[in-house]
Amino acid sequence: MAPRNSGGNSKAPPPPVAAPPPVVFPPEASAPPGGWTTGLCGCFDNPLNCLITCFCPCITFGQNAEIIDRGGTSCACAGLTCCLIFHCFGCTYWYTCTYRTKLRGHHSIPGGECADCCLHYWCELCAICQEYRELKNRGFDPSIGWAANAERMSRPVGVTVPPSIPGGMVR
Structure with missing residues (x-):
């Protein structure tokens, strides 16, 4: 048992906190240099995403926004704001359209803010689907969110994490 300090004002310093490992972004080997990996009208490359975006575009937009903002905006917040x-x-x-501009900036895809705005004005659902496919083709999975993508990318390549057994081993 540790001796008590009669002054009561001294406290032990908190233990050091380890910094989280840096997030390593996936290689962009499948992406053509300086361009989109799929066309604007390639919606049926991913039919499920096409249907979700057609009936609930705010869901796909929220998933995209969370990845594009690197977790700074949650899927729910961006989706509800859109709705x-x-x-x-x-x-x-x-x-x-502002998220399309951010996505282009992250991946050095040519274009401009005016073109992004016009594209979202006339073909918003196709543009949202294309952005989703672009993120998928560049190694992200918007459907699992930023935290899961960051955790997946921070693991060393070729290392499999064994499943945890609740309560430890018992006989």
């Missing part, structure tokens, strides 16, 4: 903007103003292109 709220749609119900209040009837259009979301001026919000969703």
Whole structure:
């Protein structure tokens, strides 16, 4: 048992906290240099995503936004914001096009803000689907969120993590 300090003001320093490992982004081997990996009208390359985006575009947009913002915006927050903007103003292109611009910036894809805005105005669902496919083709899986993607990418290549057994081994 440790001796008590009669002053009561001294406290032991907290233990050091280990920094999380840096996130290593996937190689972009499948991406052509300076371009999109799929066309704007390649929606049926991923039919499930096409259906989800057709009926609930805010879900796909939220998944994309979480990855594009590298976890700074949650899927739910971006999706609900998109939904709220749609119900209040009837259009979301001026919000969703900003994430296309960010995605292009992250991956050095040529284009401009005006083109992004026009594309989201006239072909918003196709643009959201293309952004989803682009993230998939560059090694991300928007459907599992940023945290799971970061954890998956921070593991060394070729190392398999064994499953944990709750409660340890018993006889």
